[in-house]
Amino acid sequence: QVQLQESGPGLVTPSQTLSLTCTVSGGSITTGGYYWTWIRQHPGKGLEWIGFIYYSGNTYLNPSLKNRGTISVDTSKNQFSLKLRSVTVADTAVYYCARDPHGYGSYFDLWGRGTLVTVSS
Amino acid sequence: EIVLTQSPGTLSLSPGERAALSCRASQSITSNYLAWYQQKPGQAPRLLIYGASSRATGIPDRFSGSGSGTDFTLTISRLEPEDFAVYYCQQYGYSPRTFGQGTKVEFK
Numbered sequence: 001q002v003q004l005q006e007s008g009p010g011l012v013t014p015s016q017t018l019s020l021t022c023t024v025s026g027g028s029i030t031t032g033g034y035y036w037t038w039i040r041q042h043p044g045k046g047l048e049w050i051g052f053i054y055y056s057g058n059t060y061l062n063p064s065l066k067n068r069g070t071i072s073v074d075t076s077k078n079q080f081s082l083k084l085r086s087v088t089v090a091d092t093a094v095y096y097c098a099r100d101p102h103g104y105g106s107y108f109d110l111w112g113r114g115t116l117v118t119v120s121s
Numbered sequence: 122e123i124v125l126t127q128s129p130g131t132l133s134l135s136p137g138e139r140a141a142l143s144c145r146a147s148q149s150i151t152s153n154y155l156a157w158y159q160q161k162p163g164q165a166p167r168l169l170i171y172g173a174s175s176r177a178t179g180i181p182d183r184f185s186g187s188g189s190g191t192d193f194t195l196t197i198s199r200l201e202p203e204d205f206a207v208y209y210c211q212q213y214g215y216s217p218r219t220f221g222q223g224t225k226v227e228f229k
Contacts, residue, residue: 102171102213105213112165
């Protein structure tokens with residue numbers, strides 16, 4: 001069955017760039033209709049939708065990120081990635097990648113386990 | 122952005138009891154594009170309901186969703202021990218997609 005796995009540094013220095021990758025296994029990222037999403041959860045808090053990408057490269061990011069974010073896809077590696085520039089302590093969170101079966105950032109039927117990213121000097 | 126307000130913040134119940142969780146939107150959600158998730162400590166959220174009332178694959182029928190417009194409800198007909206968790210609603214009718222702040226269902 002399809003599984004998602006986040007990877008990347010667990011510690012990022014303030015003002016630097018946070019880079020995470022989600023590897024899709026057990027299925028192809030180019031399967032029609034699926035969109036691929038990043039969501040984060042601040043410690044002890046609720047969930048925040050970051051944005052999505054389609055395998056064609058069509059992407060949308062939450063305006064709350066103030067143009068600091070980029071989502072990209074590498075179909076040859078069956079991966080999609082998140083980059084968040086100029087991070088602050090407010091970006092400390094568990095970052096999840098997830099699958100959206102309905103498109104354009106709808107609901108999320110499959111999630112990775114999540115990876116904690118701490119922003120600290 | 123659409124604000125989703127969940128109530129109550131915490132629900133204290135016993136196994137076998139019925140749970141009713143509310144999610145109210147700051148404006149009407151188009152096409153009932155509302156989902157519900159369950160999250161247990163240290164785990165990723167799990168999709169329960171989409172389209173306000175459609176159960177996701179593998180979700181027991183004790184979970185049901187209802188509502189339209191601005192008012193939605195997740196009902197757990199008879200609580201099982203594994204149902205004690207935090208529940209979130211999420212709208213996907215408008216961008217950016219937003220989540221409610223969660224309702225914790227705890228052991229009474």
